[in-house]
Amino acid sequence: MxxxxxxxxxxxxxxxxxxxxxxxxxxxxxxxxxxxxxxxxxxxxxxxxxxxxxxxxxxxxxxxxxxxxxxxxxxxxPKPMPAPTPSPISPDDAAYSKNAPKDIQVGDIVEGVVLKVDLTGALVDIKSKSDALLRKDDFSGTIKVGDKIKVMVERLESKEGYVVVSQNRAEEHLKWDHAFEAYRRRSVLEAVVKSAVKGGLLIDCKGIRGFIPASQVDKAPETPLEEFVGKTIMVKIIQVDPRQGKIVMSHRQAAGEKEKIDTQKIFEELEIGQVKKGRVSSIKSFGAFVNIGGVEGLLHLSELSWKRVKHPSEVLKVGDEIEVLILGVDRKNRKVSLGYKELQDDPWEKAAQTYKPGQIVKVKILRFVKFGTFVELPGNLEGLVHISEISQNKFENIEEVIKIGDTVDAKILRVIPEEQKIGLSIKQVGIDREKAAVNKEMEGLPSENKITIGDMMAEKEREKAEEDEGDTGE
Incomplete structure (x- = not known):
């Protein structure tokens, strides 16, 4: 016993x-x-x-x-023993993984690896005591064995002993977290406009559905909201209300922010000597402003053309797409100087070969100054006819002799390419022609009746003096 x-x-x-x-x-x-x-x-x-x-x-x-x-x-x-119940997971348990989530609770979002997939769902290893069950209705798209996914814990234990999880709820929760973070940081996001409704636009921002009030859409007053449907625009979250499932966004604020970010980036990348494409945004009397990806640069009047330009509108107009040369970048004051004529052939480089002293060329009268008149030569070059070289006759006003826009013959007196100067004479053309005419007349006279050119010129001077005296007497 x-x-x-x-x-x-x-x-x-x-x-x-x-x-x-x-x-x-x-x-x-x-x-x-x-x-x-x-x-x-x-x-x-x-x-x-x-x-x-x-x-x-x-x-x-x-x-x-x-x-x-x-x-x-x-x-x-023996008296029957009750079925064993699982004891709480302890870090001292040999089967416990060091990477296992601690104190898993309903609502937690954890990462796991897909172990098995069948028609009913999938088993996911979430580093817990038991695997997680992901039912087919709780995930979207397709998953395969070995995929790493994020899931939300819905129940700690099912009848089968699995942790019940949902990928759909995890994704939804993460979207709201992303929205809150973007709202807190005032981040600029990309969104696709799904439809235009009364009072605004409905958009999708990486799975986040939002609404943009019409007052927050950056557009011209006459532009309808329907024109934005299907387009990708920049937005900023201005209100988040998860209880009502409402996210309000602003296109207007984001447009300004994106422009600032892009402008700063482009400004930092600008270097002297670069050639950039731009659009003429405005024209002033002193030059033209050109927009280069959001950065406004000044194209000074003197940089528009190798010839003298009175107003930028003679060369450019608003909206023109042009290439410009970066001449200067002032990062402190955020100013950019541009050049336009530098990208065109410099006619002065070949001026000495093209034009020679004594050559007769046709010129166009451009403008008058106190000391003479500027004329345009073929090849976009400008020259100066001094007031003493305009006419053989006396005059009080240049317009008595020539007018702006007239095309006349002029004789080249000098060419100085390094100073971009060409001196011409209109008067000398007349003198040369008179001499040629006299020579032609003299060719048909007998030798005893011939007179010298000097005699003929003296006679002409005498006749002019008499005419002047007669005018003074009157």
């Missing part, structure tokens, strides 16, 4: 390791152990077993028996 009791006592030690027992069973075991102690006071193993039967509180399991303790068999009519 003593041996049977000993076996019974040892059997209860194993039962304690298997799980927790109800209070009545614990009390019965303790009473049996005490009786066994009285019968076998000298039995040391029983004393050790008695010590083991002092169970820790119900929330903890008793330690497993030593491998050196004698093997025990259950009693002939």
């Amino acid at each position: 003593g041996e049977e009791k000993e076996e019974k006592f040892e059997g209860t030690t194993l039962g304690a390791d298997a799980g927790r027992t109800i209070d009545s069973d614990v009390d019965a075991l303790i009473q049996g152990a005490l009786k066994e102690l009285d019968t076998h006071k000298k039995d040391k193993p029983a004393e050790k077993a008695l010590s083991a039967t002092h169970l820790s509180p119900p929330s903890h399991s008793a330690p497993p028996p030593s491998s050196s303790s004698p093997a025990a068999s259950p009693p002939s009519s």
